[in-house]
Amino acid sequence: AALLSVSRTTAINAYRQLEEQGLISTRVGSGTYVADLAPPIQPSSPTVPWSQLFTPSLNTQSSSILRELIASTSAEGIIPLAAGMPDPALYPLIHFNRLFSQLSAHLNGADLGHIPTEGYVPLRRILAARLTKKGYNVTPDNTMIVSGSQQGLYLITKVFLEPGDYVIVESPTYLGAIQMFSAANARLLSLPASGRLPLDILEDYLIRYRPKLLYIMPTFQNPNGRVIPIEERHELLKLAAKHRLVIVEDDPYGELYYGEQPPLSLKALDPYGGVIGLGTFSKMLFPGLRTGWVTAPETVINRFALEKQYIDLHSSNLSQKLLYDYLTEDLLDDHLVSVRTEYKRRRDLVASALKRYCSPHLTFTLPTGGFYFWCTLNNGILTRQLLHEAAKTGVSFVPGEAFYADASGARELRLCFVTHPEEKLLEGVKRLGKALHVLGNN
Ligand code: PMP
Numbered sequence: 287a288a289l290l291s292v293s294r295t296t297a298i299n300a301y302r303q304l305e306e307q308g309l310i311s312t313r314v315g316s317g318t319y320v321a322d323l324a325p326p327i328q329p330s331s332p333t334v335p336w337s338q339l340f341t342p343s344l345n346t347q348s349s350s351i352l353r354e355l356i357a358s359t360s361a362e363g364i365i366p367l368a369a370g371m372p373d374p375a376l377y378p379l380i381h382f383n384r385l386f387s388q389l390s391a392h393l394n395g396a397d398l399g400h401i402p403t404e405g406y407v408p409l410r411r412i413l414a415a416r417l418t419k420k421g422y423n424v425t426p427d428n429t430m431i432v433s434g435s436q437q438g439l440y441l442i443t444k445v446f447l448e449p450g451d452y453v454i455v456e457s458p459t460y461l462g463a464i465q466m467f468s469a470a471n472a473r474l475l476s477l478p479a480s481g482r483l484p485l486d487i488l489e490d491y492l493i494r495y496r497p498k499l500l501y502i503m504p505t506f507q508n509p510n511g512r513v514i515p516i517e518e519r520h521e522l523l524k525l526a527a528k529h530r531l532v533i534v535e536d537d538p539y540g541e542l543y544y545g546e547q548p549p550l551s552l553k554a555l556d557p558y559g560g561v562i563g564l565g566t567f568s569k570m571l572f573p574g575l576r577t578g579w580v581t582a583p584e585t586v587i588n589r590f591a592l593e594k595q596y597i598d599l600h601s602s603n604l605s606q607k608l609l610y611d612y613l614t615e616d617l618l619d620d621h622l623v624s625v626r627t628e629y630k631r632r633r634d635l636v637a638s639a640l641k642r643y644c645s646p647h648l649t650f651t652l653p654t655g656g657f658y659f660w661c662t663l664n665n666g667i668l669t670r671q672l673l674h675e676a677a678k679t680g681v682s683f684v685p686g687e688a689f690y691a692d693a694s695g696a697r698e699l700r701l702c703f704v705t706h707p708e709e710k711l712l713e714g715v716k717r718l719g720k721a722l723h724v725l726g727n728n
Contacts, residue, residue: 361677365714367701368682370508370569370657375707376628377572378612378621385611389604397603403591405431405579406606412613413579421554422563422581430587432594433601435538435566435578439466440597441590442499442534442562442580447472452497454488458660458689458698460508460536463501472498474691479510483518485525492529499532505548506539506656509689509700513654516549527558536564541622543655544630559583567609569657570622575605629657629704632711636703639712643719647726657704663697667725672699675721681714 404410410426417424432438439462447453449471455463457476467474475491477500478484491497504514514522526533535552553563566578580590594600612618636659637652650661663669669685676682686698701718703711 361682363680364677365681365706365710365717367703367705367711367714367718368684369705370702371705372569372572372625372657373628373705373707374572376625378617381612381615381617382608385608385615389607389611397607401600401603401606403594403600404587405429405601406603406610409606409610409613412610416613417565417581421550423554423556424581427584428581428587430580430582430590430594431601431606432578432580433576433598434568434573435536435564435580436462437594437597437601438564438578438580438590439463439534439536441593442564443467443470443472444593445586445589446498446532452491452495454491454497454500455691456502456507457691458509458686458695459501459691460503461684461688463536464689464691467501468691476691477502479507479512483514483522485518485521488522489525489529492525492531497531499534500526501534501536502552503536503539504552505537506542506653508539508656509658509684509686510660511651511653511656511658513548519549519552519555523552523555523557523561526560530558531560533561534564535561538564538566538569539656541570542626542629542657544626544633545654548655553581562586570618570625571609571612575609577601577605577609632703632708633659635708636701636711636715639715640718643716644722647722648718653703657702659701659703661699661701663699663722665726667722668696669699670696671725672718672721675724676718679717679721679724681717681721683718 401407407426409431410429413431414422414424414426414429417429432441443466447467447470451470451472452475453467453472454475454477455467456479458479464474475495475497477488477491488500504519506513522533525531533552533556537551537553540548540551551563553561563581564578565581567575568578580587582590633653637650640648640650640659640661644661647665647667648661648663650659653659663672669687673683673685684700686695686700687693689695689698689700706714
């Protein structure tokens with residue numbers, strides 16, 4: 287290519303003309319920028335192009351869906367049926383206030399120093415004992431405390447996944463897991479999560495792609511509420527054992543059932559030691575404790591602990607001690623009995639309100655546990671249209687698309703039925719019905 291040489295004055299004049307036309311801007315001490323790309327000027331600090339310094343591999347696309355959601359949920363006057371939160375009015379505050387006062391009155395230096403990365407040992411013991419009662423074959427050494435099961439998911443991702451690795455997820459599945467695996471540049475294979483567990487598809491994936499792991503919620507799946515029956519759990523484990531597949535079983539809702547107790551967890555039934563269990567107190571008690579757990583073989587726990595050291599050394603002593611005191615007084619089971627009763631009432635109320643106010647434009651199957659109604663829109667109505675219309679009538683939900691690794695879910699949505707008292711839930715469903723009828727009549 288020919289090299290064109292121009293004088294300094296010609297170049298300066300050319301820059302000046304571009305600047306006069308508003309096509310570029312010059313910053314003293316920083317350089318010349320194409321106008322639209324110039325970083326905004328921070329009033330009193332030197333200009334740092336922050337977003338250009340973030341590592342290119344950071345995937346911000348899907349996290350923006352979440353941010354938008356949270357924004358719409360918190361808008362004034364909106365009844366939020368989006369977030370998967372227990373009702374703060376049902377938090378066992380009487381006990382936690384008392385236990386917290388006792389704890390703070392007798393704190394000593396040892397309580398405020400570092401504790402092992404794997405967690406406060408007495409809590410690990412009492413938790414492992416609780417899990418053993420539920421059929422798990424675990425000791426405290428197989429049980430690690432994490433800052434919410436979200437951190438467990440992070441540790442699993444960090445320890446097992448390299449860019450390009452295949453991960454099987456259900457379709458639909460938990461948004462946070464899609465985001466986590468995508469941010470690690472894993473490739474997601476979708477396993478349909480309705481009806482019978484499609485073992486033929488799963489086996490095909492296992493043979494063809496040699497995936498690193500399967501992420502699955504066998505009990506009260508988020509978002510669709512599905513429970514995998516016991517026979518299918520055994521079949522899944524048999525296939526997994528044959529292919530030495532690692533299964534990550536996420537089970538935040540297993541104790542929140544409104545009819546029969548669900549079947550034993552995969553981790554409890556696991557004959558080959560390939561299941562990693564994730565659990566949390568966020569839904570049974572409250573999310574602000576940031577306390578969850580991972581159950582896995584000791585070798586895996588040790589590797590997770592190394593990784594957790596990089597993040598936070600260990601989860602908060604105070605949360606762990608408080609929880610330990612709560613569990614030691616044997617208060618959790620009574621609490622669970624009372625929230626199950628209340629959430630069942632709310633589920634039934636929302637189910638009949640949905641039939642009354644949202645038929646025939648919306649259909650659902652009754653969830654037997656967990657926090658959500660997973661709904662399908664009929665009559666050609668799209669979830670995006672409904673989201674728009676519902677913002678006007680004053681109710682929010684999570685659009686189905688958020689739960690798919692591919693572009694499905696355009697006619698689905700998730701409603702949380704536990705966070706509010708009955709009148710507010712009823713009003714929320716009425717508002718949803720109003721929005722649906724506007725669209726249905728068009
Ligand atoms: N997994 C699932 C399926 C969830 O629904 C949630 C909470 N929305 C989490 C993990 C994370 O929960 P936490 O970090 O609060 O324990």
